[in-house]
Amino acid sequence: MAKYGRPQDLKKTLKRLFSYMGRHAFLFLLVGVLVSIAGLANLFGVFMIRPVVNAVGQGHVRQAMTGIVVMAVIFLAGVLSALGYTQIMASAAQQVVKDIRRDLFVHMQDLPLRVFDTTSHGDLMSRFTNDVDTISDALNNSFAMMIQAFIQAVGTLVLLFVLSWKLSLIVSVFYVLMMLYIRFSGSRSKKYFSAQQRELGVLNGFVEEMVSGQKVVKVFNHETANLDTFINKSANLQQVSEKAQSFAQTMVPMVVSLSYVNYAIVTLAGGWLVWNGTMDLGSLASYLVFVRQAAMPINQFTQQSNLVLVAASGAERIFLFMEQKPEEDQGVVRLGHVDGMPCWIHPRPEGEDEIVPVKGVVEFHHVDFGYHAKHLILKDLSLRADQGKKLAFVGATGAGKTTITNLINRFYEIRKGSITFDGIDVRLIKKDDLRRSLGIVLQDTHLFTGTIRENIRFGNLDATDEQVVQAAKLASAHSFIERLPQGYDTMITNDGASLSQGQRQLLAIARTAIADPPVLILDEATSSIDTRTEKLIEKGMDALMEGRTVFVIAHRLSTIRNADEIIVLDHGMIVEEGSHDELLEKQGIYYQLYEGMFELS
The missing domain is CATH 1.20.1560.10 (ABC transporter type 1, transmembrane domain)
Known part of the structure; x- marks a missing residue:
């Protein structure tokens, strides 16, 4: 104070x-x-x-x-x-x-x-x-x-x-x-x-x-x-x-x-x-x-x-x-478009820029990270998320699930190792361009004072009204929005207090959908949505995730059954990885979690 x-x-x-x-x-x-x-x-x-x-x-x-x-x-x-x-x-x-x-x-x-x-x-x-x-x-x-x-x-x-x-x-x-x-x-x-x-x-x-x-x-x-x-x-x-x-x-x-x-x-x-x-x-x-x-x-x-x-x-x-030091950014690689396709433009000292197509391949190479120098959250972590693959993380609270997504965004800097995006070290990519290529839906949604249309358009300020509606439909938010008194022009105040938690989550998903990013991060995005609402958005989410690299963090194991690969974390280390069926066959930690309860604390 x-x-x-x-x-x-x-x-x-x-x-x-x-x-x-x-x-x-x-x-x-x-x-x-x-x-x-x-x-x-x-x-x-x-x-x-x-x-x-x-x-x-x-x-x-x-x-x-x-x-x-x-x-x-x-x-x-x-x-x-x-x-x-x-x-x-x-x-x-x-x-x-x-x-x-x-x-x-x-x-x-x-x-x-x-x-x-x-x-x-x-x-x-x-x-x-x-x-x-x-x-x-x-x-x-x-x-x-x-x-x-x-x-x-x-x-x-x-x-x-x-x-x-x-x-x-x-x-x-x-x-x-x-x-x-x-x-x-x-x-x-x-x-x-x-x-x-x-x-x-x-x-x-x-x-x-x-x-x-x-x-x-x-x-x-x-x-x-x-x-x-x-x-x-x-x-x-x-x-x-x-x-x-x-x-x-x-x-x-x-x-x-x-x-x-x-x-x-x-x-x-x-x-x-x-x-x-x-x-x-x-x-x-x-x-x-x-x-x-x-x-x-x-x-x-x-x-x-x-x-x-x-x-x-x-x-x-x-x-x-x-006087506090601003966020450092020595990145030189920028996000652009060539022939209408997104690409990384990597300037080279010898002259002509190198053009790298944006695929959304994310890799961690022996990464160590801790919010404090004496306490590491992630220890020698290595993983790879290929284009169009859905990667899910499970583990107890404090295992490092959300930390991984924070590092992809470069909200924090790693202490050891490297993270690459389409083969380019993320430290070489301009932070604004890196984050522009990522779409995030968080568990704790935050809506701004303004209309529903403006809140969805927050993901892409240049989006047309038609694109706003399309994004809402993709997130299965269109039907409830139309039932509101002013529809898309309904004012939202106090972080959307007049809407249910599920409705706020759907708007957050629509806001991410309109950004059309190559990589999606869903940080417990459906944990606050009831089962009925969750089923309503599955079809839209599948369409949204198609062709994109997706990182999913979920408390409910039922939401990640269809992930291409599930990674089980424990104290910042990968202890198990594989598909849902493969992990059940191993009868290890994931099997115990799945059989014991469908939620992680």
């Missing part, structure tokens, strides 16, 4: 954030100019009180009216500048946020699957939501405000000394007292604000899990236990928030109180100076207004700097994520 405090490397984070702002340098420069005008207008507008009051005191009415007009023009320029920079800042900030969010999404799609297996869904999403929002808030609210507060704080201090250096000595003492208290309060509240954001992330993550898992919660009657957990997490957030706010909330009242005392003392001292004739009335009037508003820019600058630190912390989390 997101933890916000002071960034570990503030300089590096701000440098990268400024590089994004640099893409829109003209807008930010224009904001800086307008903010400066607004800040200076406030300073000079107040300074104009001096000549106006002096003119009135001396009976120079025309001179006083001229001063009032000049003052009005100055303040009007400040108001127009403030209106201008707020509108420009809104546009500039959102463009920066858009660039960061786009780059984050692009980089996320280039990351290896390992990152998503080891990073929680909530932590990943928080970068797109909480972290990006903190940057947006800081740019919208803090960037211009800090510039203006800095100009007003420094300008006010300078003009105070211009008007009366004697009174400014008193003001300086109170300025120091204000800064000391701000530093004290800020240091105390900082650690509690960090804890507050951490507890907020924990609470948000818990709520997200409970919302997405409501069906499981209700099945196991876990509502009361969840409520107790929520109350505890909420109480933790309340406690640290109270401590954070108890210090932070005293900052403004204390600074304001010091400014009141300062104002009272300066008023008395200034009156005495005017009485002695060492200071004119106009200077005192202008001076008192400056003193009255002196605390405001200090407060603003301090508060906004805290927001900037929070934003920098969020930006650092984003940039650190974007």
Whole structure:
């Protein structure tokens, strides 16, 4: 979960954030100019009180009216500048946020699957939501405000000394007292604000899990236990928030109180100076207004700097994520078509490209693989899947069935040996082209928000409506789709929650069918489909698999009887292989599984 405090490397984070702002340098420069005008207008507008009051005191009415007009023009320029920079800042900030969010999404799609297996869904999403929002808030609210507060704080201090250096000595003492208290309060509240954001992330993550898992919660009657957990997490957030706010909330009242005392003392001292004739009335009037508003820019600058630190912390989390190494791809072989037939185009250094027809022959040559270096899942694995053959894997959970299909896709890199596709090492094939030649139907289907037609077309964005219907018919999904209220235009939301598991699986099969790949991977594709639905799709699946290399992983042994070869895996090694009848004749592990039960755990 997101933890916000002071960034570990503030300089590096701000440098990268400024590089994004640099893409829109003209807008930010224009904001800086307008903010400066607004800040200076406030300073000079107040300074104009001096000549106006002096003119009135001396009976120079025309001179006083001229001063009032000049003052009005100055303040009007400040108001127009403030209106201008707020509108420009809104546009500039959102463009920066858009660039960061786009780059984050692009980089996320280039990351290896390992990152998503080891990073929680909530932590990943928080970068797109909480972290990006903190940057947006800081740019919208803090960037211009800090510039203006800095100009007003420094300008006010300078003009105070211009008007009366004697009174400014008193003001300086109170300025120091204000800064000391701000530093004290800020240091105390900082650690509690960090804890507050951490507890907020924990609470948000818990709520997200409970919302997405409501069906499981209700099945196991876990509502009361969840409520107790929520109350505890909420109480933790309340406690640290109270401590954070108890210090932070005293900052403004204390600074304001010091400014009141300062104002009272300066008023008395200034009156005495005017009485002695060492200071004119106009200077005192202008001076008192400056003193009255002196605390405001200090407060603003301090508060906004805290927001900037929070934003920098969020930006650092984003940039650190974007620094993760993308998926490596040194492949040079690409997928193309020659005379309308798919083929591998292998560039050769001597000149003419080598053309290799796509047949779908996949071979493993003494492959070792483990998700962790010290624990191998596959050990010296060798196998061959010929064109048009159906290869099935069986074995207990953890035997390495799904791992084999992950390696064919190069979702992970093998540690030893090689995998070839039509005789070409898969490491030489561009990953996009390799995966384009593979069609996968997973046990856990995932449907996207959109129409049924769009979800099927996800497998081939260039497919026509006729091809969508044909793919649905091939997967035996056409009949149930036609019975829906809007047919193929029926909207799917929440991962197809309104459809049965079997219907979702049929759509996933249709999505693969429309891609028309030479190699199919069916990872327990029918495990969630009832027997009746399974029989409905057998004919369509047979047509889909015809002429293609097929890898099948199934819990139910009844679904792989017609496989050309069945491979029995145990702890990452092949212990038996052969056809269904051949393995039954051996009366080995497969025979025991088949006779004992028709499902593998």
